[in-house]
Amino acid sequence: MKELFFLIILFAVVNSFAQTKTESKYDFSCLDSDGSSIVTNVFGDLEKDMLNNYGLAVSIEEEEKIGEIVFKECEKEFKFFKLGKEIENLKSILKKLAKNIDKPKGFKYEIFLLDTTMLNAFTAGGKIFFTTEMYRFCKSNDEIAAIIGHEIYHNELGHISDQIKREKTANSFFGEQIGSISSFLGKILTTPFNQKNEAHCDLTGTDLINKAGFKPCSTVILWNRMKENEGQYNEIEFIFNSHPYSGKRAVCTSEHLKINYSIICEE
């Protein structure tokens, strides 16, 4: 705990000297409508700058290695559906999306269907894990595409590599292994990325599904339905995060589509 506190202070100090970057196309003010996420988002930005300026580099190969480890851990834990129309459908949606990524970083994207009642989807090193409960929750291929598009962008926007950098940087500062591989995996699988990262993936993922010919409003529909079901699903579900977050995510995506594409999604 003490180390963590020290690290937070260090990030803050180092960042007072770091330059901040601005993003123009994606507007996240929708997240701050009640002021609850300002702290996490500001801290997330500062930390990202810190990692970019001082963190150790992470290669695609290293990310893919982590993806491989996550895959092996999941194989121990869950049954994978390797055949059948569901996995074939997921693969074909992923294929359509992957070829429409702007300036792809070079991940070899793969998708897996895990047999579990947990409503979840997660990713590491280009590998996307989709649960059977999530498959049932989605009412169309457009909604499935919205989830996959979101997961693709956790890779493309460097969110996984930030997580790896965080571990590497912490280890090199303290000269010891403060996080074992299993605790790192635990973090990947259970820690929500900060709210801004989640929203960023929603918006870029929605851009991607729109470009690939899927209905862009499906992201909004999905989050609105998630909001209605929030009470029912309170297991890990890191992608759904906590109430009232699903509602905010629907609003952010809806505003993004209105501003950038003049698309009005039905309420």
Ligand SMILES: [Zn+2]
């Ligand atoms: Zn996410």
